Amino acid sequence: MPARVNKKLHTSLEQIASRLRDRCDLLNFNAAAAYTYNPLQYAWGAHCAFLARAHPQPHVLFVGMNPGPFGMAQTGVPFGEVAAVRGFLGITERVAKITTPKHMHPKRPVDGLACTRSEVSGARVWAWAQQRFGTADQFFHQAFIWNWCPLAFVAASGANQTPDKLPRTGRGAKATHMLESACDEALGAVIVALQPTHVVGFGAFARQRAERVLAQLQSADPTRTLPLIHQVLHPSPASPAANRGWAAQVDAQLAAAGIHFGARPILPACASPSSISSGSVQPSSRGASVRTSKRSRSARAASGR
Numbered sequence: 288m289p290a291r292v293n294k295k296l297h298t299s300l301e302q303i304a305s306r307l308r309d310r311c312d313l314l315n316f317n318a319a320a321a322y323t324y325n326p327l328q329y330a331w332g333a334h335c336a337f338l339a340r341a342h343p344q345p346h347v348l349f350v351g352m353n354p355g356p357f358g359m360a361q362t363g364v365p366f367g368e369v370a371a372v373r374g375f376l377g378i379t380e381r382v383a384k385i386t387t388p389k390h391m392h393p394k395r396p397v398d399g400l401a402c403t404r405s406e407v408s409g410a411r412v413w414a415w416a417q418q419r420f421g422t423a424d425q426f427f428h429q430a431f432i433w434n435w436c437p438l439a440f441v442a443a444s445g446a447n448q449t450p451d452k453l454p455r456t457g458r459g460a461k462a463t464h465m466l467e468s469a470c471d472e473a474l475g476a477v478i479v480a481l482q483p484t485h486v487v488g489f490g491a492f493a494r495q496r497a498e499r500v501l502a503q504l505q506s507a508d509p510t511r512t513l514p515l516i517h518q519v520l521h522p523s524p525a526s527p528a529a530n531r532g533w534a535a536q537v538d539a540q541l542a543a544a545g546i547h548f549g550a551r552p553i554l555p556a557c558a559s560p561s562s563i564s565s566g567s568v569q570p571s572s573r574g575a576s577v578r579t580s581k582r583s584r585s586a587r588a589a590s591g592r
Contacts, residue, residue, distance in 0.1 A: 293343055299480045300338040304437075307473040311438055314466055318459030320440035320448050322392045326354055327437045329397065330363025333383035337364045337376065340427040341481065346548050347429065347541075348483035348514070350474065350493040352521075353436035356395055356447050358406035360439040361385075365432040366522075368409030369402050375413050376423050394445030411522040412489075415534045419548075429548045433477050435496045436470045451492050467496075475500045478514065485546055486514045490521030517544040 308327035316323045327334055354360040359367045363385065364378065372378050378400075385399030412432070420426040440448035450470075453463040474497065478486065486501070488494025494516065501513050519540045520526070522533050529536075541547075 293341065296341055296343050296480060297335075297339045300341055300477065301335055303473050303476045303480065304334060304338060307437060307469055310469040311466065314462045316438075316440065316453070316459065316462050316466075319453045319462065321443040322388075322390055322395070322441040324354070324360050324388045324391070324395075324397065324439040324441065325437060326359055326361075326363040326439070329386045329388055330359075330361075330383070330399065333363035333367075333372070333378050333385055333400075336378045336383050337367075340376075340423065341431050342428050344482045344484070345427075345429055345431050346483065347431075347485045347487050347546060348478065348481055349430060349432045349487050349489060350497050351432065351434040351489045352492050353434055353450050354439040355406045355408055356439060356441070357402060357404040358409040359434060359437075360395075361397055361399055361402040361406075365434045366406070366409035366412040368406040368413060369400055370405065371409060371413035371417075373400060375417050392441045392443075392445050395441050407524040408522040411529070411533050415537065418534070419538075431481060431483070433474065435474055435493055436466065438466070449492075471496065471500050471503065475504050478504065483514045485544070486516045487541070487544075487546070488516070488518045490523075491518060493521075494518035515544075517541075517546070 304327055308325060308331070311325055312328065314323075351365055355366070357368070359365055361367065362369060362372045362378070363383070364372050364376065380400055383400075385397070387397045387399075391397060416423070416426045416430075420429070436450045438450075440450070440453070442448050450463075450466070453466070454460050455463055478500065486497050488497050497516055501516060504511055505513055517540075519537045520529055520533060522529050522537075524530060
């Protein structure tokens with residue numbers, strides 16, 4: 288595992304993540320979800336190892352929604368499909384001890400880096416990164432990934448629940464609003480710490496949350512220069528569009544947004560869950576014109592969740 292590249296930045300990101308972890312631990316989602324997993328608690332070491340790879344002023348900050356059951360919920364790494372975390376990112380048991388949540392659904396155990404299930408979304412994202420950049424170091428020189436929400440929600444049936452399905456009125460709404468406030472504040476702090484040129488949401492939900500955060504940052508300081516915001520297809524296999532060559536579509540969407548990086552072309556293999564050490568994503572079908580700060584222009588976003 289490579290040493291952290293920027294101690295000051297790593298410390299800042301770790302402080303942001305620890306505050307978010309602790310604020311989320313105070314929330315009660317019993318009315319909305321049968322089980323809540325906080326990988327920033329039980330997989331903190333792996334998460335910190337991931338944060339340590341960040342470089343200041345990346346070209347792009349990618350934003351996801353929340354942990355998938357066989358990705359970050361297992362490894363503590365955004366889109367953290369186990370094979371990619373071990374192989375491409377180099378995060379292993381030697382550098383990161385992963386325990387388990389206090390309460391787990393019997394159908395959704397946390398096995399950490401011993402998990403044998405592959406998360407398609409994460410496998411797709413990191414296969415794309417490997418094919419595009421070659422190495423993790425090259426990827427992190429130009430990009431970083433942050434999940435807006437660090438919590439995974441599991442229904443009584445064992446089904447995965449996403450934050451956009453949490454109650455906004457009635458019972459459970461208070462916890463939802465407190466979660467949104469904590470996650471928005473953390474994303475804003477990450478944007479300020481990293482100072483990316485672009486923020487790219489994986490899907491509509493992540494882009495919308497990022498838009499809200501950027502608007503809050505500009506309201507707090509109208510003189511602040513903010514990144515441009517865009518949207519690309521989410522890698523989820525639940526999306527028919529993502530299952531028709533996700534990597535190539537995302538590459539085209541990034542190019543249309545004026546984002547060009549990496550020397551290697553996207554290969555057809557990137558669309559396959561087994562192309563790297565694994566792979567996965569989610570779709571969308573509406574275009575969006577998004578505005579940011581003074582420096583930003585309207586950006587045409589492609590589809591998303």
